[in-house]
Amino acid sequence: MGAVFALFSAWYFWIPKILGLDYNKSWGKVHFWTLFIGVWLKRRAFIKSNEPNKRKYSTENLETSNSPRLRRPNNFIMFFENIEISKSEIYKSLRNKSGVYIFINNINQETYVGSSTNLTKRMTSHFYHSKLGAKIGKSVINRAMFKHKLANFSLGILEFCIDDVITCTTLEQKWIDHYQPSYNVLKIAGSSFGFTHSISTIIKLKELFRKENHPKYGTTPSPETIEAIKQGIKEFYLNNSHPYKGKTGKLSPQYGIGGSLVFCYNREHKELIFPSINASRQHFKVRWTNIKKNIDTGQYLTLNGEDWIIQSIPRLLR
Numbered sequence: 001m002g003a004v005f006a007l008f009s010a011w012y013f014w015i016p017k018i019l020g021l022d023y024n025k026s027w028g029k030v031h032f033w034t035l036f037i038g039v040w041l042k043r044r045a046f047i048k049s050n051e052p053n054k055r056k057y058s059t060e061n062l063e064t065s066n067s068p069r070l071r072r073p074n075n076f077i078m079f080f081e082n083i084e085i086s087k088s089e090i091y092k093s094l095r096n097k098s099g100v101y102i103f104i105n106n107i108n109q110e111t112y113v114g115s116s117t118n119l120t121k122r123m124t125s126h127f128y129h130s131k132l133g134a135k136i137g138k139s140v141i142n143r144a145m146f147k148h149k150l151a152n153f154s155l156g157i158l159e160f161c162i163d164d165v166i167t168c169t170t171l172e173q174k175w176i177d178h179y180q181p182s183y184n185v186l187k188i189a190g191s192s193f194g195f196t197h198s199i200s201t202i203i204k205l206k207e208l209f210r211k212e213n214h215p216k217y218g219t220t221p222s223p224e225t226i227e228a229i230k231q232g233i234k235e236f237y238l239n240n241s242h243p244y245k246g247k248t249g250k251l252s253p254q255y256g257i258g259g260s261l262v263f264c265y266n267r268e269h270k271e272l273i274f275p276s277i278n279a280s281r282q283h284f285k286v287r288w289t290n291i292k293k294n295i296d297t298g299q300y301l302t303l304n305g306e307d308w309i310i311q312s313i314p315r316l317l318r
Contacts, residue, residue, distance in 0.1 A: 001039045008035070076102075076156035084151040087127065094119035099160040100171045102179065103141060106152050112141040112183035115172035117163045123155075141183045199273075199314050203261060262291065263311045267300070271315070272308075280310070 008031075016022050078093055080086040083103075097119050103112040103126075116122035130145035145153060158175050161167050172189040211217060221229075262280040264272040274280040277295075281288045284303040291310060300307040 001043075005035075008032075076158060077160060078157040080155040082151055083127075083153045083155050084149070086155070090123055090155060091120050094123060094157070096120070097160055098163045098168055100158045100168065100175050102156045102158055102175065102181070103145075103183070104154040104156065105144060105148055105183075106154055107148055110144070110183055111179055111181040112144075113158075113172060113175045113179055113181045114141075115168040115189065117165060117168055119157075140185055144183060199261065203313075260312060262295070263314050264308045265311070265315060266306055266308050273314075284308075 012023065012028065077099075080090055083090070098115075098117040099119055100113065100115040101119065101122075103114075105111070114122065126142065126145070127150065129139060129142040130150060132142070132146065159171050161171055169189045176184060176187065176189055209215075260277060262274040262277055264274070264280065272280075272283070274283065277288060277291050281291050284291075286303060290301070290303075294301045295310050295312050298309065300309055302308075
């Protein structure tokens with residue numbers, strides 16, 4: 001319509017000069033305002049007709065839901081039933097907006113809650129990684145999207161907020177507590193506190209980042225950085241205690257780092273875990289070869305008058 005206005009303005013300006021004719025100024029103003037108001041009303045109706053569909057949930061639906069995790073407010077600010085066919089609407093509707101969102105798997109009703117100061121960018125990231133499948137490896141929600149396809153996921157916008165990370169994170173935590181989403185591995189928004197890798201994952205990570213594969217391999221921190229780290233640690237432990245304070249040798253959590261984990265089980269199913277063969281050897285006061293030769297043999301080995309089975313992986317993974 002901008003081009004149409006430019007066309008009429010050129011017509012009003014040049015036609016009198018070319019043909020030597022003139023127009024009635026009053027009727028010209030009537031024409032302009034009629035066109036302007038008509039275009040504005042038409043544009044408004046067009047935008048309203050293309051707004052994303054909002055899906056409302058009645059109290060009856062809330063009470064009859066099979067999963068208590070899906071008990072939600074009566075309506076979302078925005079709701080997109082099928083992500084696959086609603087991508088363009090999602091990008092357009094969330095442009096330059098910050099807030100909290102929820103993904104719903106319409107097959108098994110599992111959910112994921114997230115937040116971002118740039119929702120359009122975050123959606124782009126989710127949709128891109130959902131096509132990579134096992135290649136991404138670490139994101140539960142993206143692997144689920146790859147497995148079940150985007151067409152089987154819905155997107156709900158729970159809340160918009162100001163462009164502030166702390167505000168977004170605070171609101172995200174509120175909705176995580178409300179829904180208890182199963183796809184959220186980390187239950188504290190913006191933090192990995194409370195999350196612990198499994199033993200098998202730790203072993204894989206150790207192998208993956210050994211020597212030259214480690215991101216810090218070959219680098220040396222500056223003396224200023226070392227001193228700053230020292231001071232930071234000292235200040236922290238002046239006001240905080242830790243369970244390994246004063247413990248050295250095999251009792252220290254750092255002892256044997258870089259070695260192979262050793263899992264020992266006696267006949268009463270008691271479990272001892274050591275960070276290395278050397279640590280287990282010192283605990284039982286035997287030779288290093290005694291431990292090494294009996295790992296994963298499945299046979300009991302008598303150590304300090306007690307029978308033990310020695311394994312390189314935990315019993316639950318066998």
